Amino acid sequence: MAKKANGATQMASGTVTPAHERLRNLSHEEHREVRDILLGLIAAFEARDVKSARKLQKELCIHAGPHFRYEEETLHPLLQPVVGKVQVEHLNREHDRAIVDAIYLGKITAEKKLGEDEARQGKRLVRRILPHVSDCDGLHVMVEMISEAEVETILAARENALKENISLLDWASKIRERSFRDTYQRDYYATRRQARGYG
Ligand SMILES: [Fe+2]
Ligand SMILES: [Fe+2]
Numbered sequence: 344m345a346k347k348a349n350g351a352t353q354m355a356s357g358t359v360t361p362a363h364e365r366l367r368n369l370s371h372e373e374h375r376e377v378r379d380i381l382l383g384l385i386a387a388f389e390a391r392d393v394k395s396a397r398k399l400q401k402e403l404c405i406h407a408g409p410h411f412r413y414e415e416e417t418l419h420p421l422l423q424p425v426v427g428k429v430q431v432e433h434l435n436r437e438h439d440r441a442i443v444d445a446i447y448l449g450k451i452t453a454e455k456k457l458g459e460d461e462a463r464q465g466k467r468l469v470r471r472i473l474p475h476v477s478d479c480d481g482l483h484v485m486v487e488m489i490s491e492a493e494v495e496t497i498l499a500a501r502e503n504a505l506k507e508n509i510s511l512l513d514w515a516s517k518i519r520e521r522s523f524r525d526t527y528q529r530d531y532y533a534t535r536r537q538a539r540g541y542g
Contacts, residue, residue, distance in 0.1 A: 357487025362494040367483045369501065373410050374480040380406060381469050381476065384448070388457065388465040396465065397452040404445055404511040409504035411438050412514055414479070415521065417500035418486075425488045434482075437475040439523050442515045443530045444468040449512070450538035 357363075380403050387396035415438060419431045447468055451461045486494065509518060516535075523531045 357484075358491075359487055360491040360494070362491050362498060363483075363487060366486065366494050366498055366501075369498075370483065371480060373406065374476050377403070377406055377410070378473075378476050381473050384469045385466050388462040388469070391457040391459075391462050393452060393454065393457045396448075396457065400445070400448045400452045403448070405508075407441065407445070408509050408511040408514045409501070409507070411441075411511060412504040412509070412518075413497065413501040414438075415519070416504075417497045418482070421489055421493045421497060422482065422485055425485050426482075434479070435521055437478070439521075439531070441472045441475060442511060443523075443534055444472055445511055446531075446534045446538050450534070453538075 380399050384396055384399045384403070387393075387399060415435060419434055423431045448465060451457070451465050451468075454461065457465070486497075522528065
């Protein structure tokens with residue numbers, strides 16, 4: 344940060360290196376994939392097509408597992424000096440809720456048929472996850488404010504998470520260090536109890 348003549352602090356504007364561009368492109372592609380899965384889930388719930396909904400719920404967990412992992416383990420902590428602790432907590436809470444919702448979606452889509460209520464509930468859960476996809480994609484304007492070396496660290500963490508390829512609910516129950524906060528903690532354990540076998 345540079346000091347202006349009047350003593351005010353001026354934030355250096357971000358530098359976009361090839362590493363920044365690579366991360367932005369990879370992450371954007373991942374968000375596109377998740378967006379399409381979520382929109383596909385909404386369409387499947389509308390058509391009461393339980394088979395497609397089940398397949399898409401699994402795809403959601405496969406895609407979101409490594410993605411959430413590198414974000415929480417590396418991207419969010421490295422962004423904290425730029426966006427602040429409260430925003431990082433918000434992003435992680437959004438993940439808490441998406442995990443709980445993915446378990447509910449697993450429970451709903453494991454049934455033989457989708458009733459009207461289940462289809463409506465399924466759509467509601469998916470629509471609740473959807474805004475995080477665009478919020479998370481928008482973070483790249485903040486990533487421009489961190490160094491190339493830090494971006495390289497995120498890229499390496501992403502590679503690692505993809506190599507280990509642990510699906511969302513397995514990661515959440517076995518590896519994720521963050522504990523679910525407040526209501527999500529109760530919700531998480533209650534949902535897991537109800538939906539035995541799906542998370
Ligand atoms: Fe993301
Ligand atoms: Fe995220």
